[in-house]
Amino acid sequence: GAVVSQHPSRVICKSGTSVKIECRSLDFQATTMFWYRQFPKKSLMLMATSNEGSKATYEQGVEKDKFLINHASLTLSTLTVTSAHPEDSSFYICSARDQFGRVEQYFGPGTRLTVT
Amino acid sequence: AQSVTQPDIHITVSEGASLELRCNYSYGATPYLFWYVQSPGQGLQLLLKYFSGDTLVQGIKGFEAEFKRSQSSFNLRKPSVHWSDAAEYFCAVGAGQAGTALIFGKGTTLSVSS
Numbered sequence: 001g002a003v004v005s006q007h008p009s010r011v012i013c014k015s016g017t018s019v020k021i022e023c024r025s026l027d028f029q030a031t032t033m034f035w036y037r038q039f040p041k042k043s044l045m046l047m048a049t050s051n052e053g054s055k056a057t058y059e060q061g062v063e064k065d066k067f068l069i070n071h072a073s074l075t076l077s078t079l080t081v082t083s084a085h086p087e088d089s090s091f092y093i094c095s096a097r098d099q100f101g102r103v104e105q106y107f108g109p110g111t112r113l114t115v116t
Numbered sequence: 117a118q119s120v121t122q123p124d125i126h127i128t129v130s131e132g133a134s135l136e137l138r139c140n141y142s143y144g145a146t147p148y149l150f151w152y153v154q155s156p157g158q159g160l161q162l163l164l165k166y167f168s169g170d171t172l173v174q175g176i177k178g179f180e181a182e183f184k185r186s187q188s189s190f191n192l193r194k195p196s197v198h199w200s201d202a203a204e205y206f207c208a209v210g211a212g213q214a215g216t217a218l219i220f221g222k223g224t225t226l227s228v229s230s
Binding site: 006034041042043046049091093095103105107108109110112 | 148152159160206217218223225
């Protein structure tokens with residue numbers, strides 16, 4: 001149980017285009033989802049917290065107009081990187097907490113974004 | 117502010133030898149503590165967690181960790197390392213409030229030599 005999927009697993013896009021990454025909780029309802037960014041050999045940096053049906057809360061230094069987060073349902077959150085640039089290339093990981101408010105987070109397998 | 121420190125950036129252990137990865141945390145309330153493992157290009161897999169009760173917790177793949185409140189530590193141990201244990205290990209602390217994210221340490225890279 002408690003499986004989180006991400007799609008796509010890898011994406012290559014051209015500079016200036018937008019790309020959408022999906023995060024789905026497959027067997028539970030996720031009232032809260034988190035988006036992290038991980039640079040090579042680095043820890044996970046929290047980008048934003050999204051609660052179903054409300055606006056995401058972004059961490060300091062994360063551009064909300066560039067990284068659009070939508071949490072439209074209890075099983076789906078999307079991260080859209082708008083007008084992508086090579087410096088946006090990274091490994092993006094989502095996680096989810098269930099509707100019972102348990103502390104545990106269940107992580108997706110990650111999405112490797114490469115902007116050329 | 118909450119923080120997690122993993123003092124060792126990279127550790128190399130011989131296969132079959134014991135392992136201890138260190139984790140120290142700074143947290144004002146009762147911490148919820150986690151260890152995750154990440155293989156290259158993969159997501160995070162939960163090894164074990166501590167919420168309350170017995171301070172020695174058992175996890176998957178033969179790992180265990182001990183919570184020591186007096187030392188603000190949650191070190192990960194394994195008595196005999198296998199080559200497949202080579203990966204990145206992250207310690208994390210979480211809050212009890214719903215909707216709050218985990219705070220991660222910078223990670224320790226484990227290499228296993230034959």
